Amino acid sequence: MSGPVDPPRCPFDPNSLSNPHECIVSHMDISWTVDFDKFVIFGHVDYTCKTLADKVAILALDTSFLEISSCSAVNANGEDRPLKFKLFQRHPAFGSRLEVSLAPGYAPSGSTFIVRVTYTTTDQCTATQWLTPAQTVGRRLPYLFTQCQAIHARSLLPCQDTPGVKASYRAEVKVPQPLVALMSAVAENKPTQPVPSASNPQLTLSPYYWYQQEPIPSYLIALAVGNLESREIGPRSRVWSEPEVVDAAAYEFIDTELFVKTGEDLLTPYVWGRYDILVLPSSFPYGGMENPCLTFVTPTLLAGDRSLVDVIAHEASHSWTGNLVTNRCWEDFWLNEGFTMYVERKIIGRLHGEPARQLSAIVGYRHLKDDVVDHFGEDNLLTALRPNLKDRDPDDAFSAVPYEKGFALLYYLEGLLGGSEIFEGYVRHHVATFAHRSITTGDFRDCLFAYFADSKNLGGGPSATEKLQAVDWDRWFNAPGMPIAGGAFDDTLAKEAEELAKKWSTLATGSATFAPSPADVANFSATQKMVFLDAFDQYSPLSVALLDKMEVLYGWTDVRNAEIRFRWQMLCLRSNRPSIIPKVVEFVGEQGRMKYVRPLYRALNKAQPDGSKVARETFLQLKPTYHPIAASLIEKDLGLAQ
Numbered sequence: 007m008s009g010p011v012d013p014p015r016c017p018f019d020p021n022s023l024s025n026p027h028e029c030i031v032s033h034m035d036i037s038w039t040v041d042f043d044k045f046v047i048f049g050h051v052d053y054t055c056k057t058l059a060d061k062v063a064i065l066a067l068d069t070s071f072l073e074i075s076s077c078s079a080v081n082a083n084g085e086d087r088p089l090k091f092k093l094f095q096r097h098p099a100f101g102s103r104l105e106v107s108l109a110p111g112y113a114p115s116g117s118t119f120i121v122r123v124t125y126t127t128t129d130q131c132t133a134t135q136w137l138t139p140a141q142t143v144g145r146r147l148p149y150l151f152t153q154c155q156a157i158h159a160r161s162l163l164p165c166q167d168t169p170g171v172k173a174s175y176r177a178e179v180k181v182p183q184p185l186v187a188l189m190s191a192v193a194e195n196k197p198t199q200p201v202p203s204a205s206n207p208q209l210t211l212s213p214y215y216w217y218q219q220e221p222i223p224s225y226l227i228a229l230a231v232g233n234l235e236s237r238e239i240g241p242r243s244r245v246w247s248e249p250e251v252v253d254a255a256a257y258e259f260i261d262t263e264l265f266v267k268t269g270e271d272l273l274t275p276y277v278w279g280r281y282d283i284l285v286l287p288s289s290f291p292y293g294g295m296e297n298p299c300l301t302f303v304t305p306t307l308l309a310g311d312r313s314l315v316d317v318i319a320h321e322a323s324h325s326w327t328g329n330l331v332t333n334r335c336w337e338d339f340w341l342n343e344g345f346t347m348y349v350e351r352k353i354i355g356r357l358h359g360e361p362a363r364q365l366s367a368i369v370g371y372r373h374l375k376d377d378v379v380d381h382f383g384e385d386n387l388l389t390a391l392r393p394n395l396k397d398r399d400p401d402d403a404f405s406a407v408p409y410e411k412g413f414a415l416l417y418y419l420e421g422l423l424g425g426s427e428i429f430e431g432y433v434r435h436h437v438a439t440f441a442h443r444s445i446t447t448g449d450f451r452d453c454l455f456a457y458f459a460d461s462k463n464l465g466g467g468p469s470a471t472e473k474l475q476a477v478d479w480d481r482w483f484n485a486p487g488m489p490i491a492g493g494a495f496d497d498t499l500a501k502e503a504e505e506l507a508k509k510w511s512t513l514a515t516g517s518a519t520f521a522p523s524p525a526d527v528a529n530f531s532a533t534q535k536m537v538f539l540d541a542f543d544q545y546s547p548l549s550v551a552l553l554d555k556m557e558v559l560y561g562w563t564d565v566r567n568a569e570i571r572f573r574w575q576m577l578c579l580r581s582n583r584p585s586i587i588p589k590v591v592e593f594v595g596e597q598g599r600m601k602y603v604r605p606l607y608r609a610l611n612k613a614q615p616d617g618s619k620v621a622r623e624t625f626l627q628l629k630p631t632y633h634p635i636a637a638s639l640i641e642k643d644l645g646l647a648q
């Protein structure tokens with residue numbers, strides 16, 4: 007371990023310590039063994055590299071909490087010869103730069119060569135969560151899954167951990183029988199020969215082979231190992247999960263092909279071959295993760311009535327925006343998520359009509375307001391569409407901003423430039439132009455200007471170019487706070503729910519003649535119920551007596567839809583309704599999706615009289631069950647860590 011604490015950075019990515027501007031990795035051959043006795047993955051990776059300059063002396067890779075055993079150069083016959091390497095002192099957020107010395111004269115500009123790094127993960131690695139059998143649904147076998155976005159891939163394998171670099175990969179993964187290994191790639195049909203484990207004579211290892219032929223950024227490398235079974239749900243789709251939930255998952259996600267097909271109709275052909283879904287154990291920290299060929303999702307989507315499948319529309323949309331056209335660094339994350347929200351809502355519009363697209367945008371705008379106004383604060387520079395992430399862990403900046411402010415910008419441009427159909431053509435052009443590339447916000451803007459340069463007049467008045475020149479781009483990209491335009495959506499489907507909330511709030515003042523009954527919400531869709539619960543944000547907190555009455559009439563507490571359950575619990579916490587506390591403790595104990603657990607812990611922490619004590623005690627007890635990313639962020643939210 008040597009070198010400065012402030013090591014050299016990638017010139018186009020403040021969150022990477024690698025050197026792809028000098029020496030770029032274009033392919034990785036991964037060879038891993040998964041060891042559930044020691045909770046480590048060990049093996050080696052062969053990197054196919056190309057030098058982009060003369061006299062390049064090193065290949066620099068990102069690592070985080072990895073133990074590096076050796077580095078070597080591999081020749082065409084597969085023989086390797088040792089190379090010197092240096093692991094830098096750890097940077098607190100970005101890990102340890104690994105410098106592999108290339109022999110002098112070894113790599114003149116443009117030459118390609120293979121470097122092998124042999125290593126093992128450790129118990130501090132943040133990309134992996136190892137679950138004991140007791141933490142799985144079946145309670146019989148252990149489970150491992152990875153989550154690499156944003157900068158956790160470096161704790162799974164040494165890599166150029168920047169979305170600005172894309173590489174294909176092949177993998178051989180050995181796992182103990184009878185576990186199954188899945189990756190973000192297409193399975194390779196090879197005869198598999200089980201082998202005895204070198205460290206545990208009782209174990210036999212099964213090898214699994216995967217190939218991702220499309221170059222992808224490191225954050226899309228994914229692995230899951232567990233007792234996994236699948237059901238076919240479409241011509242290119244299977245759903246995978248533990249056997250106990252696989253039929254429920256197949257029921258919930260049966261419409262998956264509709265989303266992928268609509269994405270193709272809107273954009274360009276689907277390039278990834280498979281679109282499979284893996285339903286993870288309940289500690290999975292996100293709603294979904296767009297790992298190519300194999301979307302990872304939380305089991306909180308299993309509402310039993312397909313009411314939360316918009317997340318699949320979202321993850322499928324990433325097949326184009328994010329996975330094919332990728333943000334160059336995490337400061338441009340809105341290009342991934344804003345575009346994906348736009349495409350997701352176009353899919354919703356095509357399948358369920360324009361009012362449904364508008365309703366989804368209304369829910370999203372409210373979510374943005376919660377994060378910008380109530381959580382981060384309107385002056386917080388992290389609420390800029392393009393935040394400065396120098397020396398910042400991207401996880402600390404995560405919010406609804408790149409999603410919903412990004413959507414707001416695109417929706418605003420849609421209105422400015424001739425409406426939904428015309429703008430759809432531009433989004434298709436954006437995807438076709440930038441496919442397989444990693445782009446910046448500047449690339450986006452240049453392409454937009456170029457596409458509309460020929461459109462003289464869209465709907466009267468100034469030309470498209472004049473309209474685009476008048477946009478305050480600097481404010482859109484760099485100013486904190488709510489978007490400078492947007493928020494005005496068609497409320498055909500939201501009105502009734504918002505009016506119902508208003509009636510309840512007038513009950514609070516004692517001036518109303520309104521007599522609520524279960525019939526009020528009987529015909530509401532799940533999304534309308536969300537709008538209803540969200541709408542109370544604009545009114546004073548309801549009394550506990552009124553919430554008790556609402557509970558009796560509408561029965562929110564035991565609802566299975568996690569979005570509704572979450573909103574109801576937040577509403578009750580805001581009013582310090584004591585009977586909700588055990589329900590909140592139960593909910594944060596049965597799943598670890600950050601979208602729910604983080605705001606719930608924060609609200610519990612503020613609840614009177616002793617919410618803060620309950621929040622801290624509950625968290626400390628549940629911490630070992632949470633994903634490392636979730637545990638570390640909740641710890642900061644509760645003021646238990648910096």
Ligand SMILES: CC/C=C\C/C=C\C[C@@H](O)/C=C/C=C/C=C\[C@@H](O)CCCC(=O)O
Nearest residue numbers: 155156292293294336339400401403404601
């Ligand atoms: C402006 C924000 C700047 C940087 C953030 C960069 C990366 C974010 C990173 O920390 C990880 C994000 C992972 C997201 C995965 C899935 C989400 O789409 C899930 C959304 C929430 C949910 O539905 O549970």
Ligand SMILES: [Zn+2]
Nearest residue numbers: 320324343346
């Ligand atoms: Zn997304």
